[in-house]
Amino acid sequence: MRNEQRFLTISIAATMVVAALGIVFGIVSGSFSIAFDGVYSLADAAMTGLALWVSSLIVRSAQSNEKAGRIRNRFTMGFWHLEPIVLLLNGCLLVTVAVYALINAVISIINGGHELFFGAAIVYSGATLVVCVVMASIGIALNRSLKSDFIALDIKAWIMSGGIAFALLVAFVIGLAVLPTPMAWIARYVDPVVLGLVCLVMIPLPIGTIWKALSEVLLIAPVDLQEHVDQVASETVERLGFLSYRAYVARVGRATEIELYFIVPQGLPAKTIEEWDALRDDIGERIGGESANRWLTIAFTADAEWAE
Structure with missing residues (x-):
């Protein structure tokens, strides 16, 4: 449990850094997809913080001091029922953010796209991809022994964020490459198109977590x-x-x-x-x-x- 809390704490800090960079670089580069990545990371950090709070409650209630005794007296059934609630909220929030971003991407494509500063966008995508790969690798190695649903969901979020960063990086490099060519008009559509494609991939990913959490909230017998x-x-x-x-x-x-x-x-x-x-x-x-x-x-x- 303490290893779980340490990882979640580090994950929150890393996610906040990625979120801040995403929002700043999204504004500087004029990229909706980068701004979306930052907002998505911010929402994920909030949910990871909630998961850390639940995990800390479980740890404190298992201790033998006076404070833990008071907690157990107030919550005699424990805190396990909070886990699926947090996972359900997390999955629903991520799907909602992705659906909203998909709608914005479609509107942008219909309106003819927009200009983008590819240099700043490429720097952000590359840096974010490195952070995501490192955090996902650490989480996978740690969760081989812990088997934590919270860490598993956090790993999935880092993999999803890494996939987004990689897709953005490839798209921005292509957009930069076509600027000096007769196909320069494509560059205006790179950002909304890649955002739409990323959202289409992301929306189904938390569905399994949502269903599992919902079945536990509803006490469906396995x-x-x-x-x-x-x-x-x-x-x-x-x-x-x-x-x-x-x-x-x-x-x-x-x-x-x-x-x-x-x-x-x-x-x-x-x-x-x-x-x-x-x-x-x-x-x-x-x-x-x-x-x-x-x-x-x-x-x-x-x-x-x-x-x-």
Whole structure:
């Protein structure tokens, strides 16, 4: 978690630098696509900051000091549910920015394009491409062990930004090359055309993240987890002679939430608390995945209404 926070902090700083350069160079060069890249980076930095805040809340709540105790007393269910909300907001914001930029690109093309100072544009694109490659490489290497959704989304954002920078660099070099030729009229359309193409590529990219986050916000049961829990519960019912069971599962951020209710026959011979606890331990081991991120509840009742 602390490595995650360090990377996100560095990522925010780098993104803010790229955003500031994008806005400044966009104004100097007259490039809508560079200005869009700066605004896109600014929005990404804001969302990464929100992700860092959620990550820090999770870390602080796990500590053993008095402040952490007060946090746990106020948020007894933890903070895992904030992760998919942040990811959903992030994905929707990036798609919205890209759609707006695409509309502006189409309007600019219809109006005949505009002049562009290619020298400043090329300098910005090259510098931004280097920063994006470095940050994406660091994130990929770090996330091989952390498996963080926040870092994964941030890596995707850096790759997307790097793709934008590379496309801009190629387009601006081509635009500069055609200026002394009879095809110089093309140069006026380079900026809006490349902006439109970049937006068309970018808009679908966060869709997978949006759908995954939305399914977690809506507590849609993951098929693989549901099938595994159903198998363990069915075997337990058959092995111990229970009547049936009810299983409720969900993945919310890093947390796996499982509630299992076993319907036992009325008049079942009494067991000690220790025996019931041992049975819960056995079922929990069969389900697997025990960690601080697993929320497992196992209950036994003769009244099926308690399980509904």
